Amino acid sequence: MDNRLAALERRVAALESAHPQRKKVLPDEADPADDPVLRAVPTTTADVLAARTADVLASDWAARASTLAALGNPVRLTLLREILHGRTTVNALSEVDGLGTTGQIYHHLRHLTAEDWLHTPTRGVFAVPPNKRAALLAILAALET
Template sequence: MDPTSEPLEHRVSALEERLQELITSITPPSPAAQSKPAARPDIFWALDGLRDRVDGSGAVLYTGTVDLPTGEHFDWQYGATVDDLFADDWSEWAATLSALGHPVRLLLLRRVLAGVRTAAELSADEALGTTGQLYHHLRQLVNAGWLRSAARGQYAVPGDRVVPLLVVLSGAKG
């Protein structure tokens, strides 16, 4: 049976199962192995495991474990097949990506991740602009899903957005 003739939800479910198998079957290098020079053969241990489990044109997997200065901890992973990504309408993601395209919004996200959570605390930071500008940027980030209003006047980066945000920033860093 041609895998692309299966409903999308079955294909995604199968991919998630394969990716979970990958994550549980691959053990990261020991701390001693991590101190080896960059030319070590196990540097692509996750990539090699993904290649062994993916058919077709490939897949993208990103995962992270993050401890924030606030004491919050996030473990997160996401995977998608290349075929599914190319089948999606990328223009639907423009607003989400555009919200990150302003230096003040990036600084705002950094401050919130560091624990500055209330509008009052954020407005005290002159680098974030006037109160009106601050609320404009907060609204843009909330509408794009990068921030949520946890309570009146308090903001947080949703847990399922912490690792993706850091992945986007890592990609932008190059």
């Protein structure tokens, strides 16, 4: 084990000496207790959940009304579901019964995009942002009877 560790240390030293212009990112003896930024970061799942819950409870809920209202339309919910299932273009979405014309589909997509339920990673392609997927599914799961 000591031989392997020594060999690894030699390799790291060789790599670091090959690029002396690069700054060292972390000190040799980093201590999170000495770093005010790291000290402020919750360290357990319970700490993270408690901090997030406190933030949500203290926030202005009325400011979120339009974001929630965007989900209050059956066509928009169907669009989100279809996009999550891989129909990510207006052309593909227009093949789904009940979504209306391409103009109506664009209208709903613009509304969902304005409220950050959708984004366009590339031109003409719609996607639910990763940070919204769990929230969307949690809202829908909470409504199950």
